[in-house]
Amino acid sequence: MNNIKTKFQEVYIPFLIVSIGTILFYNIFRWTLDIKLGILPLKENLLNFWIPFALPWIPILIWLRRRIRILNIRGKRDNGYFVYQFAMAAAMAVPIIxxxxxxxxxxxxxxxISSISKIKELKKEKYFKITSFDIDHNSSLPYVTARTSGRNNDNLNFYLYLACPFENTSSIWYGVEYKKNVSNRINEQRKNSEYRAFINKSEKEFKTYDFQDVEYFERLGYSDDRDGFIEALKEKNESLNEKEQIILIPKKDVFEERLGNSFPWIFGSFGIGALILLAMVLIPKIDEKELSDFKKNKPLKEDDLKDILGFLNPMGENKATAILLLLNIIVFLIMIFDGLNIVSPTPKELLEIGGNRRFEVMNGEYWRLFSSMFIHGGLLHLFMNLIGLGLGSSLLENVLGSVKLIIIYIICGILASLASIYWHENTVSVGASGAIFGLYGLILAFTVFKIYPNYMRGMTWMLLGLYAGVSLLFGFLGGIDNAAHFGGLISGFVIGGILILTNKEQLKKNAS
Incomplete structure (x- = not known):
């Protein structure tokens, strides 16, 4: 009985308090700054999904991570505890979403309202029922784009945005959207065929589109869809004032039914999560030693979070590794706050923020060879490169030194960017992988010419096969810039060879 009481007091009740507090905090934060004041410059997909998905991990890591250790979870300890953390995060994230x-x-x-022009007076309103309106069908402005989605970017999504002007007004537009999903694994010829079929079908449907078949309109907020319609307007007027444009999306459902069952499901989903956590907390026994250490406020002996934070410390042992990792993370956060899609930014968006392409570089924008090294085409792209960068640079920093590692990383990245624009005429190339492959080129040279001691060479060969080999294989299957990969790998191997010729003994000493 005392064990159950301890579990409630030390684990379950704190989980409930932290969960309810996190849910209330984010909803009040969102309602106040975004809906009420309209001063939160973040897209709806971030506010509706990605921040709620990530936010619970902060209070879990700060307040609950240590408490979970009280439970004596069988199996590999860290994996078991991570399952509990993940369950807690899900129990918070689902009701927040x-x-x-x-x-x-x-x-x-x-x-x-009786007149479409009155919408301009209702700047903070979202839903409108317009008694009478007319559309200039022939003056619609189209914009077509594509984004990838799914795990490993398996899906290719085509979007056609048509901004149609309301008659007798300006800067208010009727938005019509068409979209189609195809596999991203099909060859380029099939993709082009599917794209043409999508455009032809959409154009035929738009010719008979019934603009009056609408119950009410929704004003589009800051979102990828709004960006698509704005791009359609900018095709005709590049100096367009984007903030003044109002995009109205037709809704055909009954306004009173728009909420569905979302309100009871907020509480229902949290209740389900809380019950699952209750069972998970009650099943294992208490680890008496961990309980004693917790009450004495002793730190964990093995703390993965502390190790990760130490690894990212630019003043710590791996200075260069930490600096390079943080630079890539910071640039990605800047991209997100600038409005780029967190999962799959379009090539146009990547080019505008500093992506690499032959035409721009050959016309004097040489800085793109450098800037593209720190730009990533989505969260998964960043995550995979951070893993490769962390593993590769940690094997090289003690051998080369921090300053030399950063210099070689930049040189290999620029050479990889040059290889990309040499091979691809119209491809927008981004990502740290070219520079990372440069580091793996050095690792390959140091392995082949036995700079690393014998006990390390098996690990370096395995790492080269797992990261470099698998990445190159996926590049051959499509969707990855292998020109940059090979450019980085070769340049890194050559630089490694030069270093070995000039300073082999010192490198071997450092590596050992």
Whole structure:
């Protein structure tokens, strides 16, 4: 009985308090800064999904991670504890995500207006019922784009945005969207065929589109869809004032039913998560030693989080590795706050923020050879490169030194960018992988010419096969810039060879 009481006091009740506090905090934060004041410069997909998905990990790592260790979980300890952390994060994230749909829709009433121009007076309103309106069908402005989605970017999504002007007004547009999903694994010829079929079908459907078949309109917020319609408008007017444009999306459902069952599911999903966590907390026994250490406020003997934070410390042992990792992370965060899609930015968006392409570089924008090294085409792209960079640079920093490692990383990255624009005429290339392959080229040279001691060479061969080999294989299957990979790998191997010729004994001493 005392064990159950201890589990409740030290693990379960703190979980409930932290969970409820996190859910309330984010909903109040979102409602106040975004919906009420409109001063949160973040896209809806970030506010509705990605931040709610990531936010729970902060209070878990700060307040609950140490408490979970009280439970004597069988199996590999760290894996077991991570399962508990993941379950806690899911129990918080699901109701937060569901509640975003509710507060976003329930915070606005339906405004019935007689003239479309009156929408400009209702700047903070979202839903409108317009008694009479006409559309200039022949003056619609199209924009087509594509994004990848799914695990490993398995899906290719085509989007056609058509901005149609309302008559007798300016800067207010009726938005019509068409989209199609195909496999991203098919060859380029099939993709082009699917694209043409999508455009032809959409154009035929738009010719008979019924603009009056609408119950009410929704004003588009800051989102990828709004960006698509704005790009359609900018095709005709590049100096367009984007903030003044109002995009209205037709809705055919009944306004009173827009919330569905989202409100009860906020509580239902949290209740389900809380019950699952209750069972997970009650099943294992208590680790008496961990309980004693926790009450004495002793730190964990093996703390993966502390190790990771230490690895990212630019003043720590791996200075260059930490600096390079942090630079890539910071640039990605800047991209997100600038409005780029967190999963799959379009080539146009990547080019505008500093991506690498032959035409721009050959016309004097040489800085793209450098800037593209720190830009990534989505969260998965960044994550995979961070792993490769962390593993590769940690094997080289003690051998080369921090300053030399950063210099070689930049040189290999620039050479990889040059290889990319030499091989590809119209491809927008981004990512740290070319520079990372440069590091693996050095590792290959140091392995082949036996700079590393015998006990390390098996590990370096395995790492080269797992990261470099698998990455090159996926590049041959499509969707990855192997020209940059080979350019980085070869340049790194050559630089490694030069270093070996000039300073072999010192390198061997450092490596040992």
């Amino acid at each position: 569901i509640s975003q749909n509710y507060i976003e829709k329930s915070s606005f009433d339906l405004n019935e």
